[in-house]
Amino acid sequence: MKISDEHLKELEGEAIFVMREVAAQFEKKVILFSGGKDSIVLVHLAKKAFWPAKMPFSLLHIDTGHNFEETLRFRDDLSKELGVELIVRLVQDSIDQGKVREETGVNASRNKAQSITLLNAIEELRIDVAVGGGRRDEEKARAKERFFSHRNEFGQWDPKNQRPELWNIFNGHKNMGEHFRVFPISNWTELDVWQYILKEKIRLPELYYTHRRRIFERNGVFLAWAPFMQLKPTEKVFETDVRCRTIGDITCTGVTLSNADNLEDIISEIAATRVTERGGRYDDKRSEAAMEDRKKEGYF
Amino acid sequence: MGINGKNEYKSLLRFTTAGSVDDGKSTLIGRLLYDSKSIFEDQMDHIVESSKRLGKEEVDLSLLTDGLRAEREQGITIDVAYRYFATPERKFIIADTPGHIQYTRNMVTGASTADLAVILVDARKGVLEQTIRHTFIASLLDIRHIIFCINKMDMLAYAEDVFTRIKENLAILSSELKIEDIHFIPISAKYGDNVVHSSENMKWYQDKTFLKLIETIEIRKDKNSNGARFPVQAVIRPLSEIHHDYRGYAGRVAGGIFSKGDAITILPTMIRSKISGIDVMEKSLDKALNGDSVTITLEDQVDVSRGNLIVKENELPESGQEINMMICWFNEMPLKVGGKYIVRNYSNETACLIKSVGYKMNINTLEKETGNYEIGMNDIANITIRTAKPLFYDSYKKNNITGSLIIIDEGTNETVAAGMIE
Numbered sequence: 183m184k185i186s187d188e189h190l191k192e193l194e195g196e197a198i199f200v201m202r203e204v205a206a207q208f209e210k211k212v213i214l215f216s217g218g219k220d221s222i223v224l225v226h227l228a229k230k231a232f233w234p235a236k237m238p239f240s241l242l243h244i245d246t247g248h249n250f251e252e253t254l255r256f257r258d259d260l261s262k263e264l265g266v267e268l269i270v271r272l273v274q275d276s277i278d279q280g281k282v283r284e285e286t287g288v289n290a291s292r293n294k295a296q297s298i299t300l301l302n303a304i305e306e307l308r309i310d311v312a313v314g315g316g317r318r319d320e321e322k323a324r325a326k327e328r329f330f331s332h333r334n335e336f337g338q339w340d341p342k343n344q345r346p347e348l349w350n351i352f353n354g355h356k357n358m359g360e361h362f363r364v365f366p367i368s369n370w371t372e373l374d375v376w377q378y379i380l381k382e383k384i385r386l387p388e389l390y391y392t393h394r395r396r397i398f399e400r401n402g403v404f405l406a407w408a409p410f411m412q413l414k415p416t417e418k419v420f421e422t423d424v425r426c427r428t429i430g431d432i433t434c435t436g437v438t439l440s441n442a443d444n445l446e447d448i449i450s451e452i453a454a455t456r457v458t459e460r461g462g463r464y465d466d467k468r469s470e471a472a473m474e475d476r477k478k479e480g481y482f
Numbered sequence: 483m484g485i486n487g488k489n490e491y492k493s494l495l496r497f498t499t500a501g502s503v504d505d506g507k508s509t510l511i512g513r514l515l516y517d518s519k520s521i522f523e524d525q526m527d528h529i530v531e532s533s534k535r536l537g538k539e540e541v542d543l544s545l546l547t548d549g550l551r552a553e554r555e556q557g558i559t560i561d562v563a564y565r566y567f568a569t570p571e572r573k574f575i576i577a578d579t580p581g582h583i584q585y586t587r588n589m590v591t592g593a594s595t596a597d598l599a600v601i602l603v604d605a606r607k608g609v610l611e612q613t614i615r616h617t618f619i620a621s622l623l624d625i626r627h628i629i630f631c632i633n634k635m636d637m638l639a640y641a642e643d644v645f646t647r648i649k650e651n652l653a654i655l656s657s658e659l660k661i662e663d664i665h666f667i668p669i670s671a672k673y674g675d676n677v678v679h680s681s682e683n684m685k686w687y688q689d690k691t692f693l694k695l696i697e698t699i700e701i702r703k704d705k706n707s708n709g710a711r712f713p714v715q716a717v718i719r720p721l722s723e724i725h726h727d728y729r730g731y732a733g734r735v736a737g738g739i740f741s742k743g744d745a746i747t748i749l750p751t752m753i754r755s756k757i758s759g760i761d762v763m764e765k766s767l768d769k770a771l772n773g774d775s776v777t778i779t780l781e782d783q784v785d786v787s788r789g790n791l792i793v794k795e796n797e798l799p800e801s802g803q804e805i806n807m808m809i810c811w812f813n814e815m816p817l818k819v820g821g822k823y824i825v826r827n828y829s830n831e832t833a834c835l836i837k838s839v840g841y842k843m844n845i846n847t848l849e850k851e852t853g854n855y856e857i858g859m860n861d862i863a864n865i866t867i868r869t870a871k872p873l874f875y876d877s878y879k880k881n882n883i884t885g886s887l888i889i890i891d892e893g894t895n896e897t898v899a900a901g902m903i904e
Contacts, residue, residue: 189494189573191774198775199734202715206788206829231775233763234728235720318564325563326550328591341550342560346587346812348594348900351826351888355895369575371566458522471551 190378193370194227199350200329200366201231201313205238207354208311208362212242212269214300214482217253218429219386220315220367223375225260226384227366228313239313240267244300246292246431247274248410253429256387271303288412291433297480301337304361311354311362314482319371320460323474329368335359337480363482372459373452380445389426392443396421403436427452428459495701496575498593500620501602502612503581506633508559510602510671510692511578512543517678518693520567521546543671547578560585562592571697581612586860587812590619590900594886597701598627600692605634605644605668609651615845617652621659622808622862622902624882626702628656629665629695636670640683658848665699667692706772706881709799710738712792713828713884718777730761730777731786736828736883737876738794740770740778745795748786749874754795755780789830791874791884799876799884803869804837806904807878810862813891813898817857817865823898824890825869828883833870840864864904878902 204211213228215221228237241261261268273292276282281302282295304312318325328344330352345353354362367375379386396407398417405411406426407419411433424437425448442448473481499507512529515521529545532554536542547563548554559580567574577592579585593599599620603613620628630652638644645668656664667676668687675681678693690698718730740746744757759779760767770776778792786792793799811817817836825834841850843862850864857863867889878885882902889899 192494195734195773195775199715202732202775203829206716230763231732232716232718233761233777234722234725235718236722319566322547322563323550325547325565326561342552344561344588346591346897346900348591348888348897349882349886350595351828351886353826353888353890353895353897355824355890357895369564369566371568373568456523458524474551 187381190374190381193367193374194230194378196350196369197227197366198231200352200364201228203352203354204311204313204364204366205232207352210307210309211239211311212307212309212313213239214312214314215241215243215257215268216315216430217243217249217257217387218315219375219379219390220317222260222384222386223367223378224313224315225264226382229264236265240269242269242271242303242309242312244296244303245270245272246296246433247272248292248408248432250387250389250406250426250429250432252387252389269303269307271299273299275299276302288414290412291431293431293434294476294479294481296431296482297337297476300482301480304337309361310356311364313364313366315367316363316365316482317370317372317375318368320458321473323471323477327365327368327477329365330354331363331365332356333361333363333480337361339363339477339480341474341478373449376445376449376452380449387429389429390448392423392425392441394421395424395437397424397437404439406432406435406437408432494573494575495598495696495699496577496596497598497600497696498577498579498589498596498625499600499602500579500589500593500616501581502604502607502610503558505581505602505604506544506671507581507602508544508547508563508578509542510600510631510633510669510677511565511576512546513671513674513677514693515546515565515567516543517674518567518569558582561588569693569697574696583612583615583860586615586619586810589616590623590810590812593620593623593625594900596623596625598629598696598699599625600629600631602631602633602671603648603652605632605638605648608648609655611846614655614848617655617661618659618843618845618848618862619810621661622810624705624879624902626661627663627665627699628661629667629692629699631671631692632666632668633671635668635675635684636673640668640670640675640681642668642684642686645687665695667695706737706883708738708880709797709876710740710744710794711736711799711876711881711884712740712770712778713830714786714788714790714792715829716788717786728779729783730759730779731792732775732777733792733829734775735770735772737772737881738797739772740792740794742768746780746792747795747798748784749791749793749799749801750872751785751790753784753786755782755784757781791828791830799874801872801874803872804866805869805873805875806840806864806866807887807901808862808864808904809857809889809899809901811857811859811899813896814859815891815898816859817863817899819855822892824892825867825873825887825901826890827873827875827887830873832873834867834889837866837868840866875903877904
């Protein structure tokens, strides 16, 4: 059977077009890099958009300090390989400087605190565009976002009053102090991302493939155990075969019981799943409009 | 094995929903996703819970797309929501747009990238002003396929004559607007009649269900096929050791086909050259098709920069500084005749002055009104602009990339209008 890749080609064409518009319309440009598959795909698209020249972006990682070790190694290797500047800003620094109050308790997460560290980095480095791997299929507030999403001088998103965005004509005009978030893979689904990774043979952290790990269950979600995680008395740590469906802050990223050790198997697994990717994300479960509220404050 | 397990890659269909307030657009999308088993368990749990919290007796499927707090509170759609789903036949990108006149600009945003428009009509109310407005906007945006869903048939005892009457009215409207491909389906989005499953209540309707129709409808792909166009987005000059002399022009093909060896003309300079290479990273291609993002290299070292348009030598576009177009105005501040704005046509931006208003469309009668030059929010009008430097363009009907533009307010940076060149 001949494989046609019509839809992936169209999505890639669109995303590369957006990358090039970003490069042309802004001065200080960063790709928000978390070490997750979506940001890895973004970096691949940026490489493709400007080849053989170097991509005109730096990578910005907002580091909560609660990482999977391997993600950090992967991040460092990738930026070195591409010869692209890597900027890391630590949530811990924001906490130490008193800009953020650390959450406490068993469900404590630094997820929300990241917004503040991010906005501070944007101000400090005079970043006028931050390119993110957000996809509209991830979450209902994300489903409302434009490709070029305007942020006011406080870094806020105004979802009720977004600029019209016609065809593929992107208006990046702004005043001093304002910035844009741009989402080149807005129209990609989780499955599209995986198919693209397979098609383009993009290297990923091993965490996405099955491996032995110590985990525990909380409210129906399996979480990876780490020394800084607080366990409730009823929660038991055990070891089994899992893989990450998304990679983010370790305290709120669920893992999936899986034996998939190659891309074809992962794709079959995702095609058959009945739960969304963010179904395992603890940060979205906090309230009805958790994502919308965080985004208004300046979240990714 | 296909790449996603069982199936090979599929074609992509982008469609938009439109229609008046409370016609059930979001409910239709919710029903479509629900009955085609495209709603995930955690999403379903979520809307069941939200429905309860909002005091609804039944599960409200519209909550699936009305994702903003303000939308859920008020039970209306404010901005476009994009949804994605796939069946074994096709992949779909849905732009679920608002019906309120106040949010027309968001409807236009959603519709501007669609191949197909689904327009809902409340069977109890028939054709309303917003039905006409949205149908008109769809035709203005050159969406060539329209499906009219006559919804809420359950509230009129699924009566065939109601459907037939509305269908006749819509057929007249469509022929006035010269829309080529139209379809009519009687549905109940709330109960699912003719959405995914054939209706037990409307045996008199023998045609395709909504899902079957969108899975099988043939989309004309000949748009922008006339005249090869390549707007230059960026100049690629690596100046590295290995690629020291590389000089490429990055862009996305906006019409036609470019092949290696093609003789081309660069606008506005009118310099001629030949295509020496078409690159996508290390891959060198023979051809670049409409929609492909590539980097083109030329045989000669010539002056090319962002905003330039590369065309095939014998396929020159139109050019000029006085340009006539249809616009949809988006801003609270009315259009100022004599006012200065920024105009953006593909990657090319320049200053412009609004020279005159030709006419304003009366949406109710579809008549062209002259003498009234107050163009306010959501108005559709014909205007002429004068640009600071010549533009190189096509008519929107010929090419919806080189034929479209946006108007930006210099003071507020807002996109105040969408323009379709006549």
